[in-house]
Amino acid sequence: MTTLQTVRLNGADREVAAGSTLRDLVSDLTGHVLRDDGSRVDGGRLGIAAALGGAVVPRSRWAVYTVADGDEVEIVTAVQGG
């Protein structure tokens, strides 16, 4: 049985499997399958950035960052503005 933990994702609590990486979270949220370097398997541009505890994590490192219970994760993109 998978153990669950709770992270704060974009300001809301979210239960994720223990051992989930930042890449798993981005993939779940966006619906895109990602390679180890954080790029999309289908070749399209992702247009996403992620921060953990207020610090930006480069996409090339998403796959090695395992999230822990209580982590604050922000996953952002470009929207209309300015």
Next chain:
Amino acid sequence: MSLTAQAAVVDPFVVAGEQFSSRLIMGTGGATSLSLLENALIESATEITTVAIRRFAPEARDSVFAMLDRLGIRALPNTAGCYTARDAVLTAQLAREALETDWVKLEVIADEETLLPDPVELFRASEELVASGFRVFAYTNDDPALARRLEDVGVTAVMPAGSPIGSGLGILNPHNIETIVSRAAVPVILDAGVGTASDAALAMELGVDAVLLASAVTRAQDPARMARAMRAAVYAGRLARAAGRIPRRPLALASSAADGLISARPSEADL
């Protein structure tokens, strides 16, 4: 070749070492739908547009990001909504990662009511971002002294506000804009406050290198038509600036020759 296309060949807009044909930068804010926005962007002929950075919302998958990719318009991410240098720097870092660009339109706002830049936080954030390799397009007050300080720390362009964001009040202090232009060695882009085409033309006549606007188009009754008007106005203002306007005079100066006037009244010799 259209008139505006001809102008681009001989008079490109150069910023951050890159050349653009269009001196109009139309932002994406304020549009009620993506399709209205797309039509307006196309009509404006903009090659650069602004976007904001926000939390990813799964329900909004038909994204502005994908649209700009499709249209081949370069995204200039902004730090809209940031009130401190700290937040603006983090937002810029996220934007760099998300959009793979080191360009950032730096906005650090003083208060919600005026949305005017906070000079102190803006200056701090500019220093920090320039030091970490960003190309900073600094949204600033129409203050010639601050514009110069920003240039000194190495911003790529200074972007003075004509009037508050979204106000449509036009250019409240044309003299300050002219002063900023006359002393700047980096491109000056008028940003914010444009309400209609004549405001954009005036900005160009004052000598700015480009005009950035969004609400004036996206909130117009017919955004695509207003986008076309802005494109023509920016072009007209640029031409007028280069052509050199006549000096202002207190009284009239006839443009028809006085020589050879007919005599409608009896002259003294007839009396």
